[in-house]
Amino acid sequence: MKQIRVGLVGSGGITHVHVPAWLELGATVTVFSLEGAEELAAQYGLSVAASLQELLAGADIVDICTPTTSHRSIAVAAAAAGKDIVCEKPVGRTVVDGKAILGAVREAGVQLYPGHVVRYFPAYAAAKEAVDGGRVGTPAVLRFNRGGAGPASPWFYDVEQSGGIIMDQMIHDLDQARWLAGDITAVYAVQNTAGADGAGDGEPARIVSAHVTLTHVAGAISHIQGVWGPPGMDFRTSFDIAGDSGALRFDSAADTSVVRNLPAGVADSYLPPAGVEESPYLTEIREFADAFAGGAAPRVSLEDGIIAVAIAEAALESLRTGQSVPFSTTHVLTSEEVPS
C-alpha cells in the first residue's frame, strides 16, 4: 500500500493520541500549527510545514486537531485542495459551520469523518452491538457520565470558542445517546460553574458541570452529566442502559483488567488512562483511513457529527431560555440556512 501522507493541523492535547495512531499505521506525518509544531515534531519525529498551504500541498489526508472555531476554515480549505479529512469533534462550532463543511466536502467529492472516538471505545461499541441485537429489548432510560480534571487550555472555558462543556465534552455522550436510542425530539439542559479552589478573583470558572436530558423519538429518555473538575481529578466515564428486557452498565473505574497497587504511585495524566486494549484512537483512525482508501463507510458520518453539534446547540439554547427545546434531525439536515 502506498504510504499515507498525513497533514496534521494543531499541536494540542489530542494530537498525542492521533500521532501515535498514524505512525502505527505507517503514515508519515507533517504538522502545521500556530504554536507547538516544533516540539510535537521533535517528540514524534515528524516534519513541520510552515503554512497551511505548504501542509496541504504535501498531504493526502488532513487531520484537524485545532480549537473548534477554526475547524470550518481549515476543513473548507482542505476539501478545496481535494484532501480527505479527519476532523476532531465538534466538527464545527455551530450547525452553520458544520453545514458549510458538508457543502465544501460534497462539492469537492472528498470524505470527512468527525472524531467521535467514543464510538470506538470497546465498552461503548459492545453496548451498541448488544442494544442493536435486542439484548436489552427496547431502550427506555439511559444515563451517561463523563468527568475528570478540566482541560488545561483556557480556550475550552470560553463558550464562544469551544461551546463550553456541553459542546466540547458532553457531545461525546450526546452522540452516544443518539447512537444507542435513536433520534431526539427534545433537549433540556442546566449548568453550574464555580471557581476552582484557590483560584483568584477574575479567573474563569474552572469547575463546570452540566446535565442534559434528551427525549428520543422512540420514547426513550437519556440523561448526560459532564464534569470539568479540579486538577488531578481522575477521568471517569460510565453508562447505564435500561431496556424492557435487560440493563447494561459500564463504569471505567470498575475495569479491573489491570489493578496497580504500587507504593511509588502513578503520575497524574490529563488524558484518559491508557487501557491494555488497543487505543480507540487507533481503531478510529484505521477505520477512517480504510474508508479513504476505498473501504467501508465508518461507523460515524459527517452528518452524525453535525447532528451532535445541533443537539449541543439546542442544549445551549435551553441553558439560555430555561426551557425544553424541541429538536428535529430532519430539520437540521434539510433546513435552508445558508452558510454565511
Add this chain to the structure above:
Amino acid sequence: MTAPIRPGRLRVAVLSFAHTHAASYIRHLAGRADVELLTADPDSAQSPEGELRGAAFAAAHGAAYADSYQEVLDWRPDAVVICSENSKHAGLVQQFAAAGAHVLCEKPLATSVADAELALEAAAAAGVRLMTAFPVRFSPAYQELRGMVRAGELGDIVSVVGTNNGWMPSDRAWFTDPELAGGGALVDHVVHCADLLDDLLGVPAQRIHAVSNRILHAQRGVTVETGGLVTITYQGGVIATIDCSWSQPASAPTWGGLTFTVTGTKGSVRIDPFASHVGGFDALGAAWLPYGADLDSLMIDEFISAIQAGRQPQPDGGSGLRTLEIVKAAQASVASGQPVHC
C-alpha cells in the same frame, strides 16, 4: 406542648400493611424492650386476593392485631407508624395526631401538597412529632458523605446525580395504581434522593424539569410511569438529577439500589449505600448476600429515641412536604413538557 409520655413502655401501633416495610418495622419494634406493639390493617379487606394482609400478616410476623383503627385509638398509642397506601397517609396522620400520637409516616408523606400540609398542621396543632420514613438518611455511607460535605472536603457543591432504581413493586398491586399510589416511579423513587439533597443543601428547589415514559414493564399493562428523570436547580445554582426508574431487571440478584454522586469544587464523592454484599453464584444464577447496617432499624431507633427524649426526630414532616413538592412539580413538568418554577 408535646404529649406526655407514660412511664414504662411506649405504645406503638403499626397502621396498615399496605406497604411491605411494615414487616421490617414490626420486627424492629417487636424486638425492643421499651415498646409495646399493636398492629391494624382494616383496609386489607379491599386488597387484591393473594396479598398477605390483615390478621394473617400480623400472625405471620408475630404481632398483636386489632380489627379496626378505632380499637387502636382506644388503646391510646403514644406513637404510630403509618404504612398505608400513599393516598391514605395524610388522613391517618391527621386522625392519629389529633389523638395525641407521634407519627412516623411512610414516604411519600401524601399524594397532594394540600394533604401533606394538612398532615403537618395536624401534627403541629396536636403538639406531636411527625417524621417521614427516609431510611437512606441513616446509612453509614450517607453519613460519611454528609460529614465530608460539612467539613468542606468537597469544596462548594456544584452538581449531584442520584439514582434510585429498583424492581417494579409487584408484591402489592396498589404501587402501580394511579389513585392509591399517586403515580408511578416518580412518586415511588424520587423522594429518597430528594430528601438527601434537602438535607445536604438546605436550600429550596427553584426549577424542576422531568421526563418520564412507560417502556419498562409495558407488557404488564402498567398505567403509571415506569421510567423517569428529574432535574432540579436549587437556590444558589446547584444542579441535580434523579433517575427514579423501575429499571432493575427482574433477573437481577437484588432489588436495586440507590447511588448518590456529589461533585464539588474539590472533586466528587459517590456513595452506594446498598453496594455492600458478598457476590457469587448459586443454582439460579448470580448470588447477592447484602451486609451492613440495617437502615430500617436505625430509623426506628431515631423515631423512638426522639420521642422518648422529647425532641423532633429527623427527617421530619417538613422534609416529607418539600420532597413531595418536588414530585408534584415533576409530574406537572411531565404534563406540560416544560420546567416548573417553584
